[in-house]
Amino acid sequence: MKFLKYLLALTLMVGASAAQADNWPSKPIRWIVPYTAGGGTDLMARVLAAHLEKKLGQRIVVENRPGGSTVTGTAVLAQAEPDGYTIGMVFDSLAINAVLGTQTPYDPEKDFAPIINLAYVPLIFIVNTKEVPMKTLPEVVAYAKAHPEWLTFGTLGPGSPHEIGFDWFKSMAGIKAVVVPYKGVNPAMQDTIAGQIKAMFLGVAVADQYIAEGKLRPLAVTSAKRLESAPDVPTIAELGYPDYNYVTFYGLAAPKNTPQPIIERLNKEINEAFKDPDVRKKLEPIGAILVGGTSKEFGDYLAANMIKFRKIMKPTAQAN
Structure with missing residues (x-):
């Protein structure tokens, strides 16, 4: 029943x-x-x-x-x-x-x-053009390995995609960096442009203007494939980290x-x-x-x- x-x-x-x-x-x-x-x-x-x-x-x-x-x-x-x-x-x-x-x-x-x-x-690994003279990600990695406190990297704090994505890359590359947390993308980006920090992950659409003006230099994208909007920028995966796709x-x-x-x-x-x-x-x-x-x-x-x-x-x- x-x-x-x-x-x-x-x-x-x-x-x-x-x-x-x-x-x-x-x-x-x-x-x-x-x-x-x-x-x-x-x-x-x-x-x-x-x-x-x-x-x-x-x-x-x-x-x-x-x-x-x-x-x-x-x-x-x-x-x-x-x-x-x-x-x-x-x-x-x-x-x-x-x-x-x-x-x-x-x-x-x-x-x-x-x-x-x-x-x-996808995010793009960008650096300040004056503070970071290197033109490629492998060059940055090599210099960061030789100078552990040199690389300062802006994020949106623990748990943010920017910090997690960088932490994953950092562990793969075997480098150390000073991670600087920010409350938002804009203040982190402005400090990168000003040279207060050397690098960060940034959304491609946000970075485009400053890349065109020569204030920021793109070194790699975090996606598995190159982007149609930035075909000349290599992926992190193709630069020696084949498992990286973020x-x-x-x-x-x-x-x-x-x-x-x-x-x-x-x-x-x-x-x-x-x-x-x-x-x-x-x-x-x-x-x-x-x-x-x-x-x-x-x-x-x-x-x-x-x-x-x-x-x-x-x-x-x-x-x-």
């Missing part, structure tokens, strides 16, 4: 979920961005939200919820009703916070339904148990958006590599990313 009641309840639940998906969307949708307005993540959300509004016939309200190394906004996403009316961006911080042991009001591996991998964002990612997710038909509809519409020349043009300033693909592929990527960060952040995690 209990089993029959269970089957009936399960059938009603599935039926309600299907009906919910059939009527979706019937009201505005929240798009949570766990960063402040004005950055690359915010721009991507607003460009795609505008596209989705036309396709879905409902407003997409971008809601910026910064704080706590993305924990604040990500918690809002995880704790929302799984009805398709709250979606949000997720990043490397899902894995980073987990590996660092950061206490979060959600399980980074279980509390989200992956929708789509939006983009990869990019941050922008992804889109929903609370767990969001009906799969809703997930698939959002996935389909965003994949189509990435084919739209107007959308691609509006996203160019971010300097990102658009990805797309299926929701399952993004779920697999998130799982693999967790494993990768546990590997490359092991020394950092142990230190904390």
Whole structure:
């Protein structure tokens, strides 16, 4: 009897979920961005939200919820009703916070339904042109090995992609450096331009202007392949570190148990958006590599990313 009641309840639940998906969307949708307005993540959300509004016939309200190394906004996403009316961006911080042991009001591996991998964002190893006369990364590595306190490197602090990516490279290259944490990309970049620090990892789109002006010199990119926007800049991998491949990612997710038909509809519409020349043009300033693909592929990527960060952040995690 209990089993029959269970089957009936399960059938009603599935039926309600299907009906919910059939009527979706019937009201505005929240798009949570766990960063402040004005950055690359915010721009991507607003460009795609505008596209989705036309396709879905409902407003997409971008809601910026910064704080706590993305924990604040990500918690809002995880704790929302799984009805398709709250979606949000997720990043490397899902894995980073987990590996660092950061206490979060959600399980980074279980509390989200992956929708789509939006983009990869490679970083570029840049140096001040006056303070660093070397023209190649191998030359910098050789000099840094001979002069352990010479290389000063700006990051956005422990747990930031900039610091993790550099720590990984530093361990591979066998060099020492003075790591200088900053509260934001702009102050770190300005100090690099001024020569207060010698180097940092920077987003390609942000660095372009200063490279063109001769204030910064690009030595290598962190992605596995050279970038179309910087074809003359080698990858770190091809300069003697074949296992090095480090990019941050922008992804889109929903609370767990969001009906799969809703997930698939959002996935389909965003994949189509990435084919739209107007959308691609509006996203160019971010300097990102658009990805797309299926929701399952993004779920697999998130799982693999967790494993990768546990590997490359092991020394950092142990230190904390």
